[in-house]
Amino acid sequence: MVKSYVTGFARIGEQRELKKVLENFWSGKVNAEEVQTTAKMLKTRHWNYQKDAGIDLISSNDFSFYDLMLDMIFALGVIPTRFAKFSGQQLYFAMARGADSAVAMEMTKWFNTNYHYIVPELNANSKFSLNSEKIIAEYNEAKANGIKTKINLIGPITFLALSKTTDDSCAFAHLDSVLEQYTKLLNEISKLDSEVVVQFDEPIFVTDKGDSLVDKIAPVYEKLTSVKGIKVIFMTYFEHALKAVNEVVKTKIYGLGLDFIWGEKNLAALEILAKSDVVLFAGVVDGRNVWKSNIDKKVELVKDIASKLGGKDFYIGSSCSLLHVPYTLKYENKLNSEIKSWLSFGVEKLSEIAIITKLVNDEKLNEKEVEIYTENKASANSRSNSSLIHDEAVAKRVANLTKFERDMSFDERIKVQKQTLNYGILPTTTIGSFPQTSEVRQVRNAFKKGLISKDAYEIDIKKYIDDCVKFQEECGLDVLVHGEPERNDMVEYFGEQIKGYAFSENGWVQSYGSRCVKPPLLFGDVSRPKPMTVEWISYAQSKTDKIMKGMLTGPVTILNWSFVRDDKPRAEIAKQLALCIYDEIADLQDAGIKIIQVDEAAFKEGYPLRAENIPAYEKFSVDCFKLSVASARPETQIHTHMCYSEFNDIIKTIEAMDADVISIETARSGNELLKIFKAVGYKQEVGPGVYDIHSPRVPSVQEQVEQIKALLEVLPKEQLWINPDCGLKTRKWEEVKPSLKNMTEAVKIVRSL
The missing domain is CATH 3.20.20.210 (TIM Barrel)
Structure with a gap:
């Protein structure tokens, strides 16, 4: 029975x-x-x-x-x-x-x-x-x-x-x-x-x-x-x-x-x-x-x-x-x-x-x-x-791949980038998203439902971007972002523009507390029919003389935050996704974007729970990230971001990914996560989160000064970027504005010491 x-x-x-x-x-x-x-x-x-x-x-x-x-x-x-x-x-x-x-x-x-x-x-x-x-x-x-x-x-x-x-x-x-x-x-x-x-x-x-x-x-x-x-x-x-x-x-x-x-x-x-x-x-x-x-x-x-x-x-x-x-x-x-x-x-x-x-x-x-x-x-x-699942052109492109990584080593690239990007000590930025206000969500939903025209939609989205750029300039941030008002979710947004994906209306899954995500459904071979982000990033760059970061989601995170077909090895699916990002980076560069962030927020969570299965996962994950950024020229700086993770056991793997800058979530765990970067002699630049965005509280200037000083006890100022510990999508403007103003003021104080 x-x-x-x-x-x-x-x-x-x-x-x-x-x-x-x-x-x-x-x-x-x-x-x-x-x-x-x-x-x-x-x-x-x-x-x-x-x-x-x-x-x-x-x-x-x-x-x-x-x-x-x-x-x-x-x-x-x-x-x-x-x-x-x-x-x-x-x-x-x-x-x-x-x-x-x-x-x-x-x-x-x-x-x-x-x-x-x-x-x-x-x-x-x-x-x-x-x-x-x-x-x-x-x-x-x-x-x-x-x-x-x-x-x-x-x-x-x-x-x-x-x-x-x-x-x-x-x-x-x-x-x-x-x-x-x-x-x-x-x-x-x-x-x-x-x-x-x-x-x-x-x-x-x-x-x-x-x-x-x-x-x-x-x-x-x-x-x-x-x-x-x-x-x-x-x-x-x-x-x-x-x-x-x-x-x-x-x-x-x-x-x-x-x-x-x-x-x-x-x-x-x-x-x-x-x-x-x-x-x-x-x-x-x-x-x-x-x-x-x-x-x-x-x-x-x-x-x-x-x-x-x-x-x-x-x-x-x-x-x-x-x-x-x-x-x-x-x-x-x-x-x-x-x-x-x-x-x-x-x-x-x-x-x-x-x-x-x-x-x-x-x-x-x-x-x-x-x-x-x-x-x-x-x-x-x-x-x-089903004929919906298999795409012969995608399979052929993957089979004929010849380039899997960038042309120049990090030590050589960073010299070029320091000269061309001209950023100083303790450069400031954010992780990417700004508050998703009810007005922005309403505009997106209205456009999606056909209730407003494309022109009306673009006017509202551009206004939001304009306001984001203006605030960041007034705030004194060094590297800006466009705020992502056109994006519903960091994976779903890209999935909507990739062939081989489908989307639910109500497929919400709890991430933490009241926070929910709606993972897209990866059901077949994937490819990118056209540029996904170039238009909005280019518009934002046209509104400022400062550097505007291009914002992309990495192939491993897209894979790990999707519901993925179970009839094909995940490593092969990740390679298809990597080619979508490869093409997007090439187009962003051609549009004049100098820094591109390829978020791998879910890199660690995809790790197998048994050591015996880890080498295979690390190999395809690192290979696919390097493939996704292989179109980046030496002067194009590649950032990545990782969410709450224990890095001690994967620091060499992160190093092997070969991103120029990594931002990480450390605000709730002090500097314990950061110490491992020093212990292994990590060469690339690091942006530890100086305050916790998952809490509504506003950290004071002095609190952030002390946090930055604590970071400087672990890594040298030449290696550090200063940023919040994650995107600001779920926060309110009345929390974000004073927090970021306090952050940039704190950086000024520390720079003057």
Whole structure:
């Protein structure tokens, strides 16, 4: 017998209802009660979607107002002292977003996804105090709706493994204290029902770091499984967890979650599980991509798993939380019908799981399920034979490539650039985007819907660019940007102009907090029919005598922030994308643009979680970046930007990319990220973020002076650029203007010292 489960469900709302109410709350337009009302509506809807689809085991506590790791920090009561004056909801959001003089907690990527989590912040003296209110309330809320859920929690080992310490102490020194709180929590949970299933997310064990922590599994889970009335699921996802399996089967853990989509090697664990009492939770439907499962092939996979388990009962479900895919296709009315037939979003994946479960159990499908199954078979045939996917000209160009990198070394290039660009010490710039005001979004939407003419649209966009240029000149920035008012998203904007892409209307995915992205759908061979940015960058350059940066998104980021076809190697797809950027750089140069930024914000997040797979990823990623900028002449300065990343293990790879200038996000992590650049003797120029753009607070002149001085303790002034730590798209002008004015004033002060 096979039953069904979902690892976790998304929470932002199928039409971003949570995003909208949160942002209205933060701006003072609605009160806390309205936020709670929206949250209750969303949770009820999401539980019912799963119930109606026939999912056997549904989650609670997979909902969050900002981030599940932040929720766990809050539940454990381990609050950094700088937030001592805050309480309740104000405290929660201050930790996430910053407030007054309290800098927000560090944020970084959740494994190799585009989702960000709040990093737990510990020190040797950290104290823990349980606050179970949200967890208990959500379980009871689901129960009141007639749904008995499993409760999702971040596992204690993963929690500590992903924590940082501010005093170089060891996070695992707190293991006993953390376990005490988890045990208290389980004792409270055990009173909710005669038996409660608790899912502990322990994805750290799909990493090499996790392999070094497997000796902690038995002692930790011996304590957690000792609480009567609790059935513990040890959940992993994103890769294989073979070493952890060997330890889990020695414990009294009820269930073990393994990902069979992104961790195919987990198949080797089935022989071990067959001999144990541990119940398998098999992730067989892709929770990270949007293409329909081939149901017949999934049934074969599940039957193969069943055979290897020797007839044991088990569960099948999503490979990870459905947080990482859009909600539903039901609002997609403009997609090409053939391409739409290949897609499956969160709600649709529920039906796939339910149908696969029934087919494996030889149960009769209902009328709706028969229709879905029939369409699924037709879709699989259509996708394998569609003329939309294959482009012979693209394949031929890739096969005949001869030039893969620039003509001159960095040491030679930088001499030419210093002479021709004539910038001085501590040059100032921004990462690229300026605030996307409601007026700008309205103009874009009106033009997209055909409500205004192209001429009217261009007048408004040019006015925004004019205002951006004027402000930057008045502010005293050295290298300007055009502000990107014509762009909806740094990947979607380019995808819209590249053949081989499709776009959803409502395919939003949460990135962090209320921030959502709408990844484009890369379904076929890609090429650039015409220039994508030259017209707007050239216009902006015509408005100033200062250098205007061309702004492009790099091939690896376009790849990693798209939903990518799964019928072709990613390395080959990245090469096609690189050629699109190669052509664009050539055209920008011909138009007189002297500095071009090729953002690789998602470079690190695409890294495999296992060391054995890293060399192949690094090779194609570096090769494709170098290919994308290979058309740049020596005097053309190439910048790149990378978002929150740990650079220690990839600094040589970054160096190999051979960009002239790299800007990075360091504001929330001090200068720790920057020190590695000094340690390896990094030669290229670096723009560390001097203030955090993810927080609404305005950093003072003196604060930024001190930050720049701190940077100068690590790298020489000749090597440093000064900039915010990311694009300013999500901020408001009333925050951006004083922050940048303070930044340029701070640079003047430091230059004069």
